[in-house]
């Protein structure tokens with residue numbers, strides 16, 4: 001899920017981000033932390049990946065896409081795909097030449113609008129439409145042995161975000177962002193919610209969740 005920064009960010013930020021984005025923000029990618037380096041250390045080749053899920057197409061989530069472009073399937077939502085080609089705030093060169101498939105949302109039992117995509121068709125992994133930060137963003141619900149693991153992407157930046165309903169700094173729809181956070185807050189109270197992980201939470205350390 002998501003790819004982080006491309007290694008080019010260490011060598012030539014201006015080229016990788018483009019002049020406009022470079023004037024607004026910078027990326028930071030410590031040695032060993034790129035998706036290519038992580039996969040290598042685990043002995044996994046990118047062509048062995050069945051799926052790469054792009055929760056949304058912001059640069060800090062898709063920059064490293066070309067490190068894993070040989071994956072079997074690369075998916076993002078149709079709404080996000082369209083928004084990324086219509087709105088500012090995206091760097092299209094990051095996915096140019098990469099075969100990305102899009103999926104449509106349908107009715108699912110979870111999420112602020114009960115919209116999403118049942119990836120395997122068996123209710124074991126839902127890509128839940130959680131708009132607000134971007135139009136087509138998804139959070140990922142994974143059925144584990146003891147309950148649901150939620151990969152919240154950028155619905156909130158840390159646990160405090162949904163506990164106190166603090167919107168992400170970037171939104172395309174504040175009301176929708178608020179509804180997505182409230183859904184996460186409700187979901188966090190369920191007995192079968194084992195953990196919610198926010199993409200940008202510095203408190204999260206690498207580990208295995210069963």
Ligand SMILES: [Zn+2]
Nearest residue numbers: 056058133154
């Ligand atoms: Zn984002």
